[in-house]
Amino acid sequence: MSPERESHRRARTLLEALGAEESAWPDAERQSILSELAESDVLKVLRTQEQTLDEWLNQSSVTASLDAQAVALQISQSHAQKPALEVRLGTVLERVADLVAFGSWRSPVAASVTLSVGVALGTLVYVPSEDWSNAEQYSFTVIGEE
Amino acid sequence: MVSDESALVARVCQGDRRAYADLVARHLPAVEVYARRILGDEYLAQDVAQDVMLVLWQRSDRFKPEKSRLTTWLHRIAHNRCIDLLRKPGHKTLEDAYEPAAQPSNTQETPGAASIDAALCELPESQRTALVLTYYQNFTNREVALIMSSSVRAVESLLCRARGNLKKYLETDQ
Numbered sequence: 531m532s533p534e535r536e537s538h539r540r541a542r543t544l545l546e547a548l549g550a551e552e553s554a555w556p557d558a559e560r561q562s563i564l565s566e567l568a569e570s571d572v573l574k575v576l577r578t579q580e581q582t583l584d585e586w587l588n589q590s591s592v593t594a595s596l597d598a599q600a601v602a603l604q605i606s607q608s609h610a611q612k613p614a615l616e617v618r619l620g621t622v623l624e625r626v627a628d629l630v631a632f633g634s635w636r637s638p639v640a641a642s643v644t645l646s647v648g649v650a651l652g653t654l655v656y657v658p659s660e661d662w663s664n665a666e667q668y669s670f671t672v673i674g675e676e
Numbered sequence: 677m678v679s680d681e682s683a684l685v686a687r688v689c690q691g692d693r694r695a696y697a698d699l700v701a702r703h704l705p706a707v708e709v710y711a712r713r714i715l716g717d718e719y720l721a722q723d724v725a726q727d728v729m730l731v732l733w734q735r736s737d738r739f740k741p742e743k744s745r746l747t748t749w750l751h752r753i754a755h756n757r758c759i760d761l762l763r764k765p766g767h768k769t770l771e772d773a774y775e776p777a778a779q780p781s782n783t784q785e786t787p788g789a790a791s792i793d794a795a796l797c798e799l800p801e802s803q804r805t806a807l808v809l810t811y812y813q814n815f816t817n818r819e820v821a822l823i824m825s826s827s828v829r830a831v832e833s834l835l836c837r838a839r840g841n842l843k844k845y846l847e848t849d850q
Contacts, residue, residue: 547817547835548810556817583843587811590796591789592712594705596722602700605726605733606693612734613689 541566541573550581682741689737700729703747706813707754713808714758716797724757744822751813752823755805762801795845803838806831 541563548554555563567573613621681702687695707728712721731753739749796804802824809820810831820831 543832543836546839547832549839554810579843580839583839583846586792586846587842589789590713590792590812592709592793594708594725595718596704596708596725598701598704599697601704601726601729602693602697605700605730606696609730609733611689611691611736614735614737617737 537562538566538570538573541570542576545573545576545580549584549587550577551584681746685736685739685741685746688733696733699732699746703732703750704729706747707750710751710808710813711754711758713793713796713812714755714801714805715761716793720761724754724761727757728754744819747813748815748819748822751809751815755823758805759801792842795842798845799838799841803834803841806834807838807842810835 540559544555544559544563552560552564567577681699684695684699688699704725708721708725711724712718715721715724728750732750739746744752796808799807805824806820809815809823810817815823817828817831817835820826821828824831826834
């Protein structure tokens with residue numbers, strides 16, 4: 531498709547999708563649509579039709595009825611906030627860090643944590659094995675059964 | 677405005693009720709009107725709007741200002757709530773909703789406010805959503821695509837079909 535045809539087709543699509551009002555068109559494409567409109571009678575007729583539809587759409591009378599202040603008050607007073615898991619986890623870790631940093635029992639906790647980590651690492655790393663390569667060999671014979 | 681709202685949301689995360697009330701005053705009316713146009717029911721729309729504001733209070737830390745405007749995030753939640761309600765048994769099913777726009781009812785004698793609202797309710801749900809978000813809620817096509825989890829091209833296509841159906845309705849109505 532030639533660039534002119536493509537530009538015309540695009541202007542038509544945007545008119546049909548967004549209506550006749552210039553402010554509804556994308557900023558980047560407004561000038562192109564206006565240029566196409568200036569040269570095309572078909573697009574001018576289309577714009578008039580879209581304008582009629584816009585006027586009809588503007589007659590919609592749906593309005594809000596809730597009292598925003600009352601809703602905000604009711605929700606914020608009767609519901610607790612639920613922060614995300616990572617936020618809650620962060621808060622818990624901060625409290626633990628504070629306790630470890632400033633508590634009077636910091637040393638025992640540090641020692642037990644170190645010991646626990648050591649035991650855990652030892653359990654993971656050490657693999658018990660039996661080496662019988664240098665052991666003496668014995669054989670047993672039951673005497674007197676013949 | 678956007679950074680202002682980001683600051684307000686940050687205060688809401690800290691439990692600031694005044695910041696929350698400010699945001700509710702700014703966004704509740706738009707969300708309620710949107711839900712009412714999508715659901716066609718005043719009381720269900722009020723439930724959805726309050727539900728969205730509850731999410732704003734309880735889960736505002738999930739809002740990412742670098743990704744979207746607050747109003748886009750709130751409308752996305754409202755959109756999902758509306759879809760859930762439309763899919764509930766007993767409510768208008770999606771199969772019904774995807775039927776072509778119906779002919780005008782006999783009770784609508786002249787085009788007007790009631791007529792256009794009735795015509796909107798008879799559009800398929802996805803066309804109605806795209807049109808309402810673009811025309812009445814003033815979102816860009818890109819934002820509508822984000823709210824509807826769709827592409828910009830798909831949104832443009834929905835808008836063309838929605839307006840085309842409404843034009844047919846208007847012509848028949850007059």
